[in-house]
Amino acid sequence: MRKVIFTEFGxxxxxxxxxxxEPHAGPGQVRIAVRAAGVNPVDWRIREGQKLGAHPIELPSGVGLDAAGVVDEVGEGVEGVEVGDHVFGEGSCTYAEFTVLGAWARMPEGLTFEEAAGYPSVTETALRVIREVGVRPGQTLLVSGAAGGVGSAVLQIARDRGITVIGTAGAANQDYVRGLGAIATTYGEGWAERVRQLGHVDAALDLSGSGVIADLVELTGDPEKVITIADLDAPKRGVRFSGVAGSVPDALTEAVDLMARGKLHIPVEKSYALTEAAAAQADSQSGHSRGRRVIVV
Known part of the structure; x- marks a missing residue:
């Protein structure tokens, strides 16, 4: 089979x-013929050799965590799924023609493989950081980097829970952020003052790692009310870096429920071929995304 790998960091x-x-399904796993793989910032962070404790790497290494496809092997002890089922979920080395998933769910009716591949990690991350930051219904959550995949999920999940969201994004994504139910403002010079004029902030999330930690702490008044998934230096300011996944099966179950109720939709901004994996990661790393990027196999 064809598979994207790297033999050195860079x-x-x-x-x-x-x-x-080809990999094969072990106990508690399923193998899928991959139809699409999600492109996540964690993919290029791992490729660069960033010290992410949740994802230790031995070289050579495959790439990718998220995928959607057709089940073609069912491991020992697995129930409720059969060969031929369409599923999406999380595993490893998903930029490939076949991959093994350790967590999965059936694809909701009407969802394409490309769309489905964009949900697993971003939904788990969104649910996790909302939980970890402790924001409650009726409070206001500030999201820095609101237009990307995780931001898109956070905005919609928070709205469904009765949380007011202020989202920062580029000028071209202001209408997109508003369309997801948030109060939108641009980042860049003076952004913190623009947020301050919009009202009190109870908690904040840094999803883009653009050097905003100090401002987020000032806006919330407490480093414990700020969570980042992108700034590895944030702990120096007392801010928690959230990098260890919670229950992916539970996150997928909640994602399916949200989609079924029409409360969660993450658009695919751009699709790439397996041969374009480098371009997909370069585009992801450049930021300014709206929704998700996926690799079509």
């Missing part, structure tokens, strides 16, 4: 498409 150019042995 920029997008270290990614290579190679012929590799």
């Amino acid at each position: 920029g997008p150019d270290v990614l290579h498409l190679v012929d590799a042995e």
